[in-house]
Amino acid sequence: MASCSGTVRGAEIPTTVAADGDAAFQNSGPLVLDLGCGNGVFLAGLAALRPDWNVLGIERKDYRVRQARRRAGDLNNARIAHGEVTEVLSDLPLSSIARVYLLFSDPWPKRRHAVRRLVQPEFAALLGTRLRPDGIFSFASDSPEYAEWAEDVFRADGWQISAWELPPDWPPTEFEQRFVSAGVQIRRFQAKR
Numbered sequence: 001m002a003s004c005s006g007t008v009r010g011a012e013i014p015t016t017v018a019a020d021g022d023a024a025f026q027n028s029g030p031l032v033l034d035l036g037c038g039n040g041v042f043l044a045g046l047a048a049l050r051p052d053w054n055v056l057g058i059e060r061k062d063y064r065v066r067q068a069r070r071r072a073g074d075l076n077n078a079r080i081a082h083g084e085v086t087e088v089l090s091d092l093p094l095s096s097i098a099r100v101y102l103l104f105s106d107p108w109p110k111r112r113h114a115v116r117r118l119v120q121p122e123f124a125a126l127l128g129t130r131l132r133p134d135g136i137f138s139f140a141s142d143s144p145e146y147a148e149w150a151e152d153v154f155r156a157d158g159w160q161i162s163a164w165e166l167p168p169d170w171p172p173t174e175f176e177q178r179f180v181s182a183g184v185q186i187r188r189f190q191a192k193r
């Protein structure tokens with residue numbers, strides 16, 4: 001990996017991006033994050049659906065970064081940062097992000113493994129500093145336990161929780177497609193400061 005930097009809305013956004021990546025976006029639209037973007041199915045679908053948004057995926061697994069970059073192809077409003085979510089988030093400027101999606105994040109279902117979940121009090125606090133005041137965090141999971149945990153963490157940090165209604169044309173994620181095919185119920189919520 002190599003470090004390179006780019007700009008969004010004139011602000012420097014240093015990100016940890018593989019050497020073949022370039023974090024610079026071509027337009028001045030709002031910055032939208034897909035945390036743990038996996039193979040980029042949702043990221044590419046969202047970037048195509050909302051050409052006025054700049055969609056930055058963050059993913060730590062090499063092969064998934066490669067898949068996501070291939071899938072994002074020529075979309076000039078999609079980028080994938082290769083690294084840890086909290087590290088890349090920390091590198092972004094304060095109040096720079098309009099929307100953040102955390103979709104089907106690893107649920108770590110055993111109670112003793114819950115500390116490995118991405119959503120923790122420190123995560124909610126960090127996100128609160130990087131989201132714009134009108135920013136929205138959106139969460140979906142196949143795990144009711146993780147969804148309840150995440151809601152509790154955000155509520156305890158002072159966020160307002162509400163239902164997240166999906167627009168009809170909303171792109172599904174890879175994991176969502178699997179869960180829906182298997183008849184698994186999906187839990188979703190939104191959180192605002």
Ligand SMILES: C[S@@+](CC[C@H](N)C(=O)[O-])C[C@H]1O[C@@H](n2cnc3c(N)ncnc32)[C@H](O)[C@@H]1O
Nearest residue numbers: 036037038059060061084085103104173174175
């Ligand atoms: C269960 S998959 C879901 C992928 C995608 N969001 C979807 O719904 O299809 C979780 C993804 O998040 C990535 N991931 C988990 N923790 C991460 C972290 N701390 N930083 C970056 N990526 C992470 C994993 O490598 C994996 O690709």
